[in-house]
Structures are given as C-alpha cells and as structure tokens.
Amino acid sequence: MFRSALKQIVTYEAGKPIELVVREYGIKPEDIIKLGSNENPYGTSAQVVESLQKNAHKAFLYPDDSMYELKNALASHFDVESKHIIIGAGSDQIIEFCMQALNHHNAQVLMAKTTFAMYEVYAKLAGVEISKTPSDEHILEEFFQLYQSEKERKHISAVFLCAPNNPLGECLDAAAIEQFIQAVDKDTLVIVDGAYQEFAAYKDKAKAINPKQLIERFSNVIYLGTFSKVYGLGGMRVGYGIASEHIISMLYKVRPPFNVTTLSLQAALIALKDQVFVSECIKNNAIEMARYEAFANEMGFTFIPSYGNFITFLHSHIESSHLCDWLLQNGLIVRNLRSYGLNAFRITIGRAEQNTRVFELIKAYLQIHN
Amino acid sequence: MFRSALKQIVTYEAGKPIELVVREYGIKPEDIIKLGSNENPYGTSAQVVESLQKNAHKAFLYPDDSMYELKNALASHFDVESKHIIIGAGSDQIIEFCMQALNHHNAQVLMAKTTFAMYEVYAKLAGVEISKTPSDEHILEEFFQLYQSEKERKHISAVFLCAPNNPLGECLDAAAIEQFIQAVDKDTLVIVDGAYQEFAAYKDKAKAINPKQLIERFSNVIYLGTFSKVYGLGGMRVGYGIASEHIISMLYKVRPPFNVTTLSLQAALIALKDQVFVSECIKNNAIEMARYEAFANEMGFTFIPSYGNFITFLHSHIESSHLCDWLLQNGLIVRNLRSYGLNAFRITIGRAEQNTRVFELIKAYLQIHN
Numbered sequence A, B: 001m002f003r004s005a006l007k008q009i010v011t012y013e014a015g016k017p018i019e020l021v022v023r024e025y026g027i028k029p030e031d032i033i034k035l036g037s038n039e040n041p042y043g044t045s046a047q048v049v050e051s052l053q054k055n056a057h058k059a060f061l062y063p064d065d066s067m068y069e070l071k072n073a074l075a076s077h078f079d080v081e082s083k084h085i086i087i088g089a090g091s092d093q094i095i096e097f098c099m100q101a102l103n104h105h106n107a108q109v110l111m112a113k114t115t116f117a118m119y120e121v122y123a124k125l126a127g128v129e130i131s132k133t134p135s136d137e138h139i140l141e142e143f144f145q146l147y148q149s150e151k152e153r154k155h156i157s158a159v160f161l162c163a164p165n166n167p168l169g170e171c172l173d174a175a176a177i178e179q180f181i182q183a184v185d186k187d188t189l190v191i192v193d194g195a196y197q198e199f200a201a202y203k204d205k206a207k208a209i210n211p212k213q214l215i216e217r218f219s220n221v222i223y224l225g226t227f228s229k230v231y232g233l234g235g236m237r238v239g240y241g242i243a244s245e246h247i248i249s250m251l252y253k254v255r256p257p258f259n260v261t262t263l264s265l266q267a268a269l270i271a272l273k274d275q276v277f278v279s280e281c282i283k284n285n286a287i288e289m290a291r292y293e294a295f296a297n298e299m300g301f302t303f304i305p306s307y308g309n310f311i312t313f314l315h316s317h318i319e320s321s322h323l324c325d326w327l328l329q330n331g332l333i334v335r336n337l338r339s340y341g342l343n344a345f346r347i348t349i350g351r352a353e354q355n356t357r358v359f360e361l362i363k364a365y366l367q368i369h370n
Helices: A004-008 A018-025 A046-060 A068-078 A091-101 A117-125 A140-151 A174-183 A197-203 A211-217 A245-253 A262-273 A275-299 A320-329 A352-369 B004-008 B018-025 B046-060 B068-078 B091-101 B117-125 B140-151 B174-183 B197-203 B211-217 B245-253 B262-273 B275-299 B320-329 B352-369
Strands: A085-088 A107-111 A129-132 A155-162 A189-193 A221-226 A239-243 A310-314 A344-348 B085-088 B107-111 B129-132 B155-162 B189-193 B221-226 B239-243 B310-314 B344-348
Touching (some): A018 A320, A018 B068, A046 A262, A068 A239, A068 A262, A085 A091, A091 A117, A091 A189, A091 A221, A091 A239, A107 A117, A117 A129, A117 A155, A140 A155, A140 A174, A155 A174, A174 A211, A197 A275, A211 A221, A275 A310, A275 A352, A320 A344, B004 B117, B018 B320, B046 B262, B068 B085, B068 B239, B068 B262, B085 B091, B085 B245, B091 B189, B091 B239, B107 B117, B107 B140, B117 B129, B129 B140, B140 B155, B155 B174, B174 B189, B174 B211, B211 B221, B211 B239, B239 B245, B320 B344, B320 B352
Parallel strands (some): A107 A129, A107 A155, A155 A189, B107 B129, B155 B189
Antiparallel strands (some): A085 A239, B085 B239, B221 B239
16 A cells, blocks of 8 residues: 555654653653753743744634745845745755655765755655765765766765754855855755754854855755754744745745644744844853863763754763663753764753753763763 | 656645735735634634643744654544554645555546545645546545546555535535445555544534544544644644554654644644533534525525535626635635636635624625626
C-alpha cells in the first residue's frame, strides 16, 4: 500500500521536551533546564505574550491565507517586496517546499557532512540522492570540489548552506557564499539557511547576509529565516523564505493553505516589531557565550567557535551519550550529537543562572566519572 | 529548475478573510459577517481562550513532538489506543500525508465529483491520476461502479469519502461506508473524512461513524477528524487521523516534526474536554439550520439537506458570482461554488442574529436584481 522509499526514512528525533523528562524521571517541571533545542532562553517578548492573550479569542477564525500583514512587515524589514516572500510553518516547511517543488530527475542535492538534519529528511522524502562534503563543518573548497565532481554525472538540483551551521556553530562569510552561488549553474537552487543569522551578524559583520542583495544578484538562491530562535517563537512555527518572484511562485504551488496559525501570524508580526527584545537577547547571548568558551578551556573541552545561540563541546575522554543521560537524570536537557555520528554534545546558551547550573553539573559529572 | 507537474497545479482559493474585505471594500471589521469558511460562529470555548491566555508565555518552547497529552486525550475520547492516532496541522495535513506516503505507481485515486477541494490538490501534488463519480453528491453505487471499472486498468491507491460532504452537505450512512470498504481490495486505502461528523451524528444516528469499530473491522481505512469546525479552532490548525498501527506508522514517516504548534496542542486538549460547549454549538446549529431551510423554501431556492454546519443553495435564476460579490460589498462573506463548477453558494450556519441579517441581505438582493 505504501511507497517502498519510506523504509529508508528514519523518523527525526526531536529535542526532548520538558514534559517527557517530567514523565520519565519524575523531576518537577520547575527544576528542569531545557537547553537542547536552541530556543530563546529569554522566552517570548512581553509584547508578544500580551498580543497573544488579547487575540486568543480569534482561535476559531482561519488565518488570513494571504498573510498580508506579516508579509508586508517582513518585506519592509528586509527592504524587499511582498512577492519575494513565502511564509512557512517554521523555515523547515520552506525546505520541504523546495524539495517538493524542484525537478530532481537524475539529480543530487549537496550539503555539509554535519548540518541541520531536516535537509536530509526532506531530500529523502523527495526521493533525491544526497552527497555530503567530507568535513563535518562547512568548507567552501569542499563544496566547490563536490559540486564540480558530481555535476559530471548528475544534475545538482540544490545545495544547502547553513550559515551559521546548526548543530556545529561555524559560519561561512557572506562574501564566500556569494562567491559559491556565482560559480554554480543557474538551474541549481542554493538554499541559504539563516536561522541563526541574527547572532552571527552581531558577532562578525563579515557573516551578515543581506537577503535583498542576494536575490538582486542571483536568480537561483533562496534565503531562509525563522521566528523560532532569537524571536522567541519556537512553539509557534513561523519561518520565511526570500527569493525571486519566480521561485516564490513555484513554492506557492506546493504550499498547503492555512499553513501558519492565526495566532502564529499575529505573534510573528509583533515579535518582528519588538527589536529591542531581539537586541537584548543577542547581546546577552554573546556575554554568556564567552562564559562557555572560558569554561571549555578550563575543563579541557574542545569546542567549535559558534556564531549561533549554542555551542558544541567535544571531549575525547567522555562518552557524550553517557554524559547527556546523566545530565537528563539531573534535570538538564542538552543535545547529544551521537545521532549525527559525533561524540559531542550541543548546549543552547541559556540565561546566566541556567549556565552557572550547567557548569556545576558538568563539573560534578567529571568528578564522579573521571 | 522546477517540476513540470507544478504547471497543472492551481493554487487553492481559500475563503476570504475579514481583513481582505476591510482592505478591499473599506468596511469596518465589526460590520462584517463571515460565513464563508464553516468556522464555528460561536467562536472558541471560553475555557480554551482562558487556557491560551495562561499559556501564551510558552510560545518560545517547541511543541512536545510526541503530542503525548493530546494523543492520550483523543485515544480516550474515541476508545482507541495512542498508537492508532496521528495529529496534523488540520486534517488537511493528514490527507497530505496519505497522498505522500501511498504507493501511487500506475494508480488512481477516486472521489466524488464535488467534494473537498484539497483531495484533488494533494493528489495532484503526489502526481497521481484522479477519477470522479458522475454525480456531484456522494452516491455509493457510483463509487462501486467507478471502483470496478477503473480497477481493471489501474491500481486504486485511495478512495475519498467525505461524510458529511463539504461543500454540498449530503452524508452517506455509516453502514453504507462499511459496505463499501468491505468490497474494495485490501491495498486500497479508504479515507473517511469526518470533519463535520459531530453535526451529522446529532441529526441522524445512521450517519454516526464509530472510528474504533471502523479500524477494528478494516485494516485499510483511516478516519479523519478536525478541531477546526465544532471545536472552534479553525485558526489553530489541528486535525487527526485514526487508523491501524501500521498505517499510522507509515504516515509518521512523512510527518514533519513540530507540525502542530505548542498553543494549538494546548487549545485542542482543552477544547476536547469542553463537551458542554460542543453540545450547545451542535444544538444551536440544528435550530438555525431549520431557519435556513424555511427561508430557502420561502424564497424558492433549491437546497441540499445538510448534515454539516453549512447549507448550499442553488437557484436557476441567479448568477451565484453576482450574488456573492454583492453580498461581499455589503459585508457578508459566503462561499461562491463557481470554482467547483456549480452555480451555487454555500453559507455557514451562523448565530441567530447573523442569519437574520443573511436573510435580509439576500431578500434585498432579490428585490433589487429580480
């Protein structure tokens, strides 16, 4: 009855929710620190919460499927036009649209060895072959080489560039990304995933991608952004794609109607306006990131300098699965990267007091188990 | 760059939102009556609104992707097990999962001539051929005949039965549906869409489908339900499918993670508990439906006796597009069925005072234009 291709698909393992830790370990919700899903540890902006409360009674009304207001607000924010924007249930859904809409006949998609897991999931669902660069992190030369070598035998329908890269943290320079797009054929879609761009742009201007400039220069690029990270709306599922009018119109063909909820559209609209909240979160993230780097150096962890709101620790003497399980039993949720084939773990940069607790717990683990 | 199949796909035309009428006709939002999308005219239950307000601050947290609580609540409501349930962003998304997951090699899907537009949209996206019964309404004999004749040349991967049928309103008996499933091959998935079942079951017990009984008797059926209609959560996008463990596990393979928002899960959980609200809405719907039938008889409209929360009027002397445009300019949104190829229009059964206004407006139109 079902497609045989489904056999190859492994269900994506989401970060553990607080509810699960409550159920499985009997820990009180207020004693759990969740730093496993790169949510905004400062929560949702007070203005957004107020707006959600005021609009809760509209839950019975279908969303404005034209997404008129949010598209206009995003267009104004990025200095592009509404017709250059598509809104999805998280930027994940825009990735899904791309994979569904592209012509993958005799094609491959390219991505880094260790990058956002959903690229592979949606590529497999679309039945397209995947090729990965040899290194875990994004190395532009490897992308060039892979593109050239694979192009000889296959059409390359899409290339994923995650900048900054989740779950590792490194980030390609904006100029390097443009250099790459310049070099690929015009019928290859380059998907630039900027889910954590706000953090990267603050840390280093060379990483700051300008979507307007990108789509003015290239007809074969889509820039992805999200409200799930610095905008503090992970639970509301709102992301967006910015691209040429032609690309947007093709993606619209595979978009289900009402793909973003009424309250999510409202929340995103207010979140976009509250740039004071966004700035504070970004600044706090940088301050706390420095503490993680100092802690890693102190404890002998190797880490990847991160341009996001998370940091990945590697340690040759520790089994990351064992550490992550122990932390979980002690009420701290971090992301084990074993499922990515790495003996490493990723921690979302939390609030100051949460991070202090993280350091205490990891130290305690090392004292017990080393 | 894109699939050529996309050319055939016409973007779904959603019911017009209030915001659009405000923008296009300059009518104040409070003067607009929206009876075009079969939303619950009694709004969202007060308990749900309160719960949304209390939980608004959780918008930054990704949803519990196991949907543990809502799945358990639905399992208990329908007396099935959690493993028999999948939850989607509206029942639309479960339709999408079915179309994506099924093996459509050399296949067709069958449906009534005039039924929920998304069946065709998702079937086309999956690249599968569609065959429709000759009559607009669901006539079981036609489904039998179509199934037998098409089976000779093609595999039938799925059959859609919409009970009650949106946008027309007729409803197959539950026993007739079972009779049909009994007759089809075990590798044909029968998709029973019960989006309006709560209204039908109240009006006539013979229409009441028991999902538990259905999945106990048949391994090749999925029952779809939604929180968008009587549960008053159209804007929150929550629907569900009930089927055998095997079917659910296959659909899970194509489900994107976090496909339902944190607040939507919460809202649906509370909505399911507030059965007092649900009962009142159903009773009021029946009372107001009787007024529409009387009005239709009085004015010489032909109508299809409806088992949903809407009624479809046909009138040989009226051009439905002209009437619907005129009503729109006067602040009343109904659904023109021209896009379904019918000279007819569908009205959601509103609150008493809304319906009185509908009758006044239609009378005024007839006086001016007849």
